[in-house]
Amino acid sequence: MVSKVYIIDDDDISIYLTSLVLEEAGFANEICTYSSADDALADLSLTGPPPLPDVILLDLNMPVKNGWDFLDVLRPYEEALKGKLDVFILTSSIAVSDKEQSLDYPLVRGFLHKPLDEASLAYINRARKGHP
Template structure:
């Protein structure tokens, strides 16, 4: 079980379903949901010593600031964040180029397709423990 998960997705139904799977699996003590990358960034303690989320489930295709924009914003902080939080792309995209592009971000530990399910949670657990 992880302490905190951020879900960043502009689709309320997707957030609801993802939260439901996380809750039913007892995956996290705390689940924080954001419908915009900017709102999540505002809550992410990049400079303070406040606790970070263990896992971020990030949608790629969002208006205003995409998942890629979110990851680009974290670029200057990657060294400080590496090993403290893991980002998993959770998307409906089936584009191989998106999966390939995600590998250029050191904080991204995996690429998952919606909807989140128990198999995806098992993958996240293995990836966080270095066995994916």
């Protein structure tokens, strides 16, 4: 079980379904949901308290600031966040280029397709232990 998960997605139904899967699996003590990357960044304390989330489930296609923009904001902090924070792309995108682009971000530990399911949670657990 992880302490805290952020779900960042502009689709309320996806947030609801993802939260439901996480809750039913007892995956996290705390689930924080955000409908925009900016809202999540406002709560994400990169330099001190409150504690960082263990896992971020990040949608790519969002208005204003998309998932790539969110990851770009984290770039200067990658070294400090490595091993403390794992980002998993959770998207409906089937573009191979998106999966390839995710490899350019060291904090991204995996690329998952919506909807989140038990197999995805098992993958997240393996990836966090270094066995994707």
